[in-house]
Amino acid sequence: MKKRLCSLALALCLALSLVPGAAAAGYNPFWDVPASHWAHSAVTYVYEKGLMQGTSSIYFSPGGTTTRAQVVTVLYRMAGQPAANRTNPFVDVPASAWFHDAVTWAWENDVTGGVSASRFEPNRAVTREQLATLIARYATGSGHHLPEVSDPADPFPDTDEIASWARVSVEIMRLTGLMAGYDDGTFRPQDTANRAQAATLFMRLDQALG
Numbered sequence: 001m002k003k004r005l006c007s008l009a010l011a012l013c014l015a016l017s018l019v020p021g022a023a024a025a026g027y028n029p030f031w032d033v034p035a036s037h038w039a040h041s042a043v044t045y046v047y048e049k050g051l052m053q054g055t056s057s058i059y060f061s062p063g064g065t066t067t068r069a070q071v072v073t074v075l076y077r078m079a080g081q082p083a084a085n086r087t088n089p090f091v092d093v094p095a096s097a098w099f100h101d102a103v104t105w106a107w108e109n110d111v112t113g114g115v116s117a118s119r120f121e122p123n124r125a126v127t128r129e130q131l132a133t134l135i136a137r138y139a140t141g142s143g144h145h146l147p148e149v150s151d152p153a154d155p156f157p158d159t160d161e162i163a164s165w166a167r168v169s170v171e172i173m174r175l176t177g178l179m180a181g182y183d184d185g186t187f188r189p190q191d192t193a194n195r196a197q198a199a200t201l202f203m204r205l206d207q208a209l210g
């Protein structure tokens with residue numbers, strides 16, 4: 001009888017493991033982000049929180065490009081996906097686009113502008129200084145307080161390469177520990193962030209905002 005009960009329990013555990021949502025905490029479905037991947041915890045976090053999805057049902061594409069539309073969409077989800085009250089001016093953000101509501105909300109709330117008066121360029125890779133600016137504007141515009149860390153990174157030696165409109169935001173990222181420099185201490189404002197790096201940043205942001 002005991003042996004039979006053990007067999008039934010094992011069968012039940014195996015069955016539950018196949019049921020969506022029955023997986024243990026820390027689960028993600030992405031074959032390209034295994035437990036050994038450096039960003040596994042971050043990717044799992046943003047996936048479970050509903051902040052980022054995969055590029056397919058089984059791939060996250062951690063080394064893939066992070067676009068302007070993707071970043072704005074994550075911030076929009078963090079904000080609770082509120083309705084926008086105005087029509088955005090961007091000809092490359094049609095009403096049928098998956099990022100339409102997010103871009104419209106971000107534009108309406110001064111989280112972001114376009115690359116020109118009429119174009120947003122949603123598929124353009126976001127640079128590190130742009131990413132810092134989007135996050136800082138989101139946090140300050142929504143009334144969130146970003147706590148500073150006790151031991152921030154040293155000031156970036158390439159600060160003069162950061163666009164004037166992004167310097168305050170980059171400094172906020174340094175003081176709060178949300179974005180750090182490379183091994184040589186530089187920020188490299190024109191570098192782009194891949195999806196694994198973005199997932200890590202959004203995990204830190206969400207945790208900082210509580």
